[in-house]
Amino acid sequence: MTYALPRLSALLGLSFAVLACWGLRAAANDEIRIVTEELPPYNMTLDGKLTGLSTEVVRAVLKEIGVQASIQSMPWARAYDIALNTENVLIYSITRTAQREPLFKWVGVVAPVDWYLYARPDSGITLSELDDARRYQIATVKEDAGEQYLLSKDFVVGKNLQSNNKYAYNYEKFKLGRVDLWISIELNARYLIRQAGDDPEKVAVPVLKLPDLGEGVGLHMAFSPQTSDAIVERFRKGLETIRSNGTYDAIAKRWL
Numbered sequence: 001m002t003y004a005l006p007r008l009s010a011l012l013g014l015s016f017a018v019l020a021c022w023g024l025r026a027a028a029n030d031e032i033r034i035v036t037e038e039l040p041p042y043n044m045t046l047d048g049k050l051t052g053l054s055t056e057v058v059r060a061v062l063k064e065i066g067v068q069a070s071i072q073s074m075p076w077a078r079a080y081d082i083a084l085n086t087e088n089v090l091i092y093s094i095t096r097t098a099q100r101e102p103l104f105k106w107v108g109v110v111a112p113v114d115w116y117l118y119a120r121p122d123s124g125i126t127l128s129e130l131d132d133a134r135r136y137q138i139a140t141v142k143e144d145a146g147e148q149y150l151l152s153k154d155f156v157v158g159k160n161l162q163s164n165n166k167y168a169y170n171y172e173k174f175k176l177g178r179v180d181l182w183i184s185i186e187l188n189a190r191y192l193i194r195q196a197g198d199d200p201e202k203v204a205v206p207v208l209k210l211p212d213l214g215e216g217v218g219l220h221m222a223f224s225p226q227t228s229d230a231i232v233e234r235f236r237k238g239l240e241t242i243r244s245n246g247t248y249d250a251i252a253k254r255w256l
Contacts, residue, residue, distance in 0.1 A: 031088045032231070034058065034071040035079040039167060040191045041255055042093045042111055042219060045073055053255035054093040054219060057110040057239075060247050061221070065238040075165040077143040087226040090235070093219035095145035097212075099152060105225060105232045108239045109218035111252075115146060116206035118174070118182040118189060125180060127208040134160055136180035139170035146183040149213050168192055175203060183210075187256075 036043045042054040050071055062069060069090075072079075083091035084103060092110055094100070117133060119125040127133055130153060138155070140147035142163045150161060157163045162179055164170055171192045174182040182189070182204065193200045221239065223232050242248045 032067065032069045032090060033082075033086070033088060034069050034090045034092070035082055036071060036073050036092050037076040037079055038073055039076075039093060039185075039188055040195070041187055042185075043073065053251065054110045056251045056255075057242070057248060058090075058092055058221060060242045060251060061235060061238040064241050064247075065234055067234075076141055077165065080143045083222070083224050086224055088231065089224040089227070090221060091224075092221045094222050095213060096217055096220045096222070097145055097148065099148055100145075100222075103225065104222035105227055105229070107221035107223065107232060107235045110221055110239075111219045112256075113213075113217065113219050114186040115149075115210040115213035116184065116186055116189070117208040117210065118184060118204040119180065119207045120174070120177070121202065121205050123180065125207055130208065130210075133181060133208065136160065137162055137178075138181040138183055139164065139173050139179040140183055141165070141167055141170065145213055146185075146210075149210065150183065168195075171196065181207075 036050075036055070038044055039052075039054075041052050043050065043052040044055075045051075050073055055071065058071065079091055080094075083089045083094075090107075091104070094104070095113065096106060117127060117138070119127075125136065134155065138150065138161050140150060140157075140161050140163050142165055147157075147161065147163060151157070155161050162173065164173070167184070167188060170179075170182055170184070171189070173179050175196070175198070184192075186206070189204060190200045193203055221235065223235070
């Protein structure tokens, strides 16, 4: 009888620990929703299957931590709104900006990124600083980091920004001369141009790099603010693991 209470206490402690782990696993498996957009080559639908550099990284993290979750692709503004306002939502590929910093729980970088303003080679447009772009019409995607960045610099939708829901629409408008400039991630721009059968070097010239959006920033995975810290940490450790064991490098090599 002397050892009954300590043994009972130990058993209860073990039971609570098991239940806590099971509860976290259940929450991660049953409730997590993952949203993204069509942003090739980071996330894109090919032959009915969602793929891309960032998508492969996210799936590798899911495999590493033993979580099953479906991924939905949708217009960015919708994905962004869902991730802001719904519990247990993971969003990628999202640029981590000062404006967005307090709005999400950040997991980590899934892909490198460089942002530019592009002009057509025959346009004669040169930019030495961002203010020089104010006199031109610029194609943006609603609620993406490029548009939010320009809005934070006092550009205005309907005045010098033309906002769309899809990146491919922006390239089409740019190519046809319906806008003067196009703000885009370098890899996304080159992919869309090639998909249209065009030569990137002949149709779009980078006239201004936007280091505030690119250098050292990257595209991230992030959770909705209502998500528990335990779930966020589990995904963070999963991302760290695939970076340290070579899985991330193998994925990046295929795409970059």
